[in-house]
Amino acid sequence: MSAIITLSLLAILVLYLGLFKARRALLPVSLLGLVSTLVLYGIQWDGQAVPLYSGMVLFDHYAVAFSVLCVLITALVLLLSKNYFDAGSTHVAEYYALILFSLTGALLVVSFHNLAMLFIGIEIMSVALYILAGIRKKDFASNEAALKYFLMGAFSTGFLLFGIALLYGASGSFDLAAIKDYVVSNPHTVSPLLYGGILLLIVGLAFKVGAAPFHFWTPDVYDGAPILITTFMSTVVKTAAFAGFLRLFYSCFVPLQDFWIPVLLIMAVVTLFIGNITALIQQSFKRMLAYSSISHAGYMLFAIIAAGPSSAEAVLVYVGAYSLASVVAFGVLILVKRTTGSDHFEAFNGLAKKNPYLSLALAIAMLSLAGIPLTAGFIGKFMMFSSVLADYHVLLVVLAVVNAAIGIFYYFRVIVAMYFKPLDRDQIVVNGYYKTVLTVAILVTLLLGVYPAWITGLI
Amino acid sequence: METIVQEIQGVPLNHYILFCSLIFTIGVIGVLIRRNVIIIMMSIELMLNSVNLLLTAFSAHSGDASGQVFVFFIMALAAAEVAVGLAIIVMVYRNTRSVDINALNRLRG
Numbered sequence: 001m002s003a004i005i006t007l008s009l010l011a012i013l014v015l016y017l018g019l020f021k022a023r024r025a026l027l028p029v030s031l032l033g034l035v036s037t038l039v040l041y042g043i044q045w046d047g048q049a050v051p052l053y054s055g056m057v058l059f060d061h062y063a064v065a066f067s068v069l070c071v072l073i074t075a076l077v078l079l080l081s082k083n084y085f086d087a088g089s090t091h092v093a094e095y096y097a098l099i100l101f102s103l104t105g106a107l108l109v110v111s112f113h114n115l116a117m118l119f120i121g122i123e124i125m126s127v128a129l130y131i132l133a134g135i136r137k138k139d140f141a142s143n144e145a146a147l148k149y150f151l152m153g154a155f156s157t158g159f160l161l162f163g164i165a166l167l168y169g170a171s172g173s174f175d176l177a178a179i180k181d182y183v184v185s186n187p188h189t190v191s192p193l194l195y196g197g198i199l200l201l202i203v204g205l206a207f208k209v210g211a212a213p214f215h216f217w218t219p220d221v222y223d224g225a226p227i228l229i230t231t232f233m234s235t236v237v238k239t240a241a242f243a244g245f246l247r248l249f250y251s252c253f254v255p256l257q258d259f260w261i262p263v264l265l266i267m268a269v270v271t272l273f274i275g276n277i278t279a280l281i282q283q284s285f286k287r288m289l290a291y292s293s294i295s296h297a298g299y300m301l302f303a304i305i306a307a308g309p310s311s312a313e314a315v316l317v318y319v320g321a322y323s324l325a326s327v328v329a330f331g332v333l334i335l336v337k338r339t340t341g342s343d344h345f346e347a348f349n350g351l352a353k354k355n356p357y358l359s360l361a362l363a364i365a366m367l368s369l370a371g372i373p374l375t376a377g378f379i380g381k382f383m384m385f386s387s388v389l390a391d392y393h394v395l396l397v398v399l400a401v402v403n404a405a406i407g408i409f410y411y412f413r414v415i416v417a418m419y420f421k422p423l424d425r426d427q428i429v430v431n432g433y434y435k436t437v438l439t440v441a442i443l444v445t446l447l448l449g450v451y452p453a454w455i456t457g458l459i
Numbered sequence: 460m461e462t463i464v465q466e467i468q469g470v471p472l473n474h475y476i477l478f479c480s481l482i483f484t485i486g487v488i489g490v491l492i493r494r495n496v497i498i499i500m501m502s503i504e505l506m507l508n509s510v511n512l513l514l515t516a517f518s519a520h521s522g523d524a525s526g527q528v529f530v531f532f533i534m535a536l537a538a539a540e541v542a543v544g545l546a547i548i549v550m551v552y553r554n555t556r557s558v559d560i561n562a563l564n565r566l567r568g
Contacts, residue, residue, distance in 0.1 A: 116529055123536040130543050134550060143551045144563040150544050151499060151560075155490050157540075158506035161533060162483055165510050168526055169476070169517040193476070 001052055001059070003040040003067070004107050006033065011100035018093020027082065030096050034075045041068050051113045055175050062312050063111035065458050066243040069316065070110065073235045073323045074103050076441060077228060080331050082433040084228050095135065099232060102128035106240035110247070115164045115174040118244055122160070122208065125237060126153045132232070133225040145224025152207060152217040160204030166197030179252045187255040198253060198260050202267075205248075208241040211297045212271040219278075222290035227337065230286070231330040234293045235323035242300050246315055250307050257307065264305050265396060271298030272403040279410050285333055286343040288410060289326065292369060295407065296322050299384055299400065306387040313456055314383040320455070321368055321376030321448060324441045328365035331437055332358055339428045348414050350423030358430060359418040361438040368445050370411040371404050376448035383456075467519040475516035482509035496548050496558045500541065507537050 010033035017025055041064050049060035057063075078099065085092045105124030112118040130153065134146020168174055170191040171182035183190060203214065210218040222230045253260060275295025282288040300318055303311035333343060335358065340347040352359040368377035381404065385397050448455060482505060489502030511530045518526025548558060555562045 116532055119529075120532060120536065123540065127536075127539055127543050130540075130547060134547055137550050138554070140554060143547075143554055146547045147496065147551050147560075147563060150540075150547050151490075151496070151503075154500075154503045154540055154544065155487075155506075158483070158486065158503060158510070161507060161510040162513070164529075165479075165513045165517065168514065168529070169472075172521050172523060174525055174529065 001057060003037045003044070004057075004104055004111075006040060007037050007100060007104045007107065010034075010037075011097045011104065014093055014097045014100060018091065018097070023092055026093055026096050027078065030078055030100065031075060033100070034071050034078070037071050038068060041071070051177070055177065056114045056117050057108070057111045058113035058176075059111055061458065062243075062247065065316055066110040066239060067107045069320055069323070070103060070106050070236050070239055073239070073327065074099065074232070076324075076327050076437050077232050077235070079433045079437045080231070080327070080334065081228055082431065084334065089135070095132070098128045098132050098135075102132070102232070103236060106236055109240040110243040112244060112247070113176050115167065115176075115179075118248065119157075119161065119164060121244070122241075123157065125240060126157075126208075129153075129229075129233060129237065132229045133221060135229070136226060141224035142226065143224075145221045148217050149221045149225075152221075156204045156207030156214070158204075159200050159207070163197045163200030163202075163204055166193045166200065170194035170197060176248070176251050183252060183255050190256070194256075195259060198256065199263070201248070202260065202263060205241065205245045206267060209238060209245060209297050209300070210294055211267055211301060212274045212294065213267070215271065215274065215294045215297070218294055219287055219290040222293065223284070223287050227286065227330055227334050227343075230290075231327060234289070234330075235326050238293065238297070239319045239323060242297075242303075242315055242319060246304050246307075246311065249304050250311065254307055261305055261307075264301055265393070268298050268301035268305060269396065269399055271295065271301065272400060276403045276406040276410075280406065282410070283345065284343050285345055285348065285414060288345075288413075289329055289333075292407070292410070293326070295403065296369075298403070299381065302384045302388045302396070302400070305393065305396070306391055308387060308390065310383070310387050310390075313458070314380070314387045316458070317376070317383055317448070317452065317455060318380030321380040321445065324445050325365040325368040325375075325377060328361050328438055328441045328445075329369070331434055331441075332362045332365075335428050335430060335434065340425060345413060345417050348417040349421035350425075351418040351428075353423045354425075354427040355430070357435075358428065358438070361442050362418065363415050364442050364445060366411040366415055368449070370408045372408075374446070374449045376445045376452075379449055379452040464519050464522075467516060472516065472520050475513060479509045479513040479516070482506075482512070494560050496551075496560055499560065500544055500548075504537065504541070507533060 014026060014030055044059050045064055051058045085095045102125050105121045108117055108121030112121055130146055130150045133149045134142050136142035170193040171179045207214040272295055275291050275298055279288050279291035300315060303315040336347050337343050368375035371377045371381040389397055486502045486506035490499050493499055511533055514526040514530050552558055
């Protein structure tokens, strides 16, 4: 808990730094705060995991592992922010503070042990993001993204809350352990309210993770928001939402699997096909990444369908690989867009001739997203598929492999553009921060792909 | 306070559930068919308030206070959400001179 408190104090401190015009101190202070959060989580790792604050939060290995992942990805995103925000606004502190507030919410979502904390965490995370999505006040696309994100977010919160209320009506408690006891003690005679509650929770959480048929806001919001905010949304927020989703369903609803697994099965397949097929026809790289993030949500639903002891690991590896690759892809996109002013595939033409390192990083990220062996993405997909295969959902895996093949098609489009198209512009200047982020992310991606054992035994 | 709880318990729980589901559905339909952003926000408030009512009813019927505490959380966070939402609407209005949701369809594909 001390980590979450540190983080929220850090965000307030950053706001004050902005007030006193200490602009140069913002990034170092934020990063220092993130590092101390990591240290606090590290101390917590070996401790006894008991629910704290009347059962509100629980920092077990699951929560700590996902929290550390969220903090690390946020640190990478903040490093990319060097010189990014300054271009558009003089009030830079707000960006950092809002990102840190949103991260605080994400950490609550991954470590909740009471449905009240799930709700509060999701709200803290989302409200900060509504502002961040629309932070370019004069930019029409940013406005539209903020309004759509806000309306859809508030709408889905309504479903989530109604689901929580029905769960409360059925089980008489918001505590995960109490709900689990209720479900386990009478699996055949549970109140019908509980079934309604589960369905509404699935709707609400599917909105948050961007799974079909509740995905329609994702492309517009990801496309309209500033690229760095999109990076944050598609990595940290998705990680947290999936971790919360899995935690709720794995710890409470496993005895009722027969009821909700068919629903999620259909959703996963529809999500995969919609995400992948629509990504195929995109002309904009940013929009393609938005649709690819929908399809990745489909893959990640597999872990919830499997809902076994290994699915936490599978989600951790998958979401880690996906986040690292996304950070690289969006980072390169920021640089390319800054130079060419466009985020279409043509903007990447011939990038490899003048910026070989940049294109190598992007190529590895694309391979990882596509799930090619020797990258982390492959290990993630492998773990996902094997956890589902263990439950004999063979048809699902066949469909998923078909989709992975479609995915390769559009991920390779940008690689082809970079390496085989003629060049029509100058070299892109890459500053040290970007180089660091790209190097770290690519090294971890390759390391995970070659030697996954160091992370798989973690949870 | 006791009398209020007894009053609430005087109505069967199923009536509350039906009534709240009805209000919730009205809210959902409002969000889906109305084009004015302000009215969409009002519909969302309707959804949240139906949840509040439902939680209170469950709480009174089961004699457990945590449902009512949850209602306060919902109220506080709904207020925060509305504050941000209205700010976003003002921002959009300044750029488009409209609060119609159809004015926002530039992002396509």
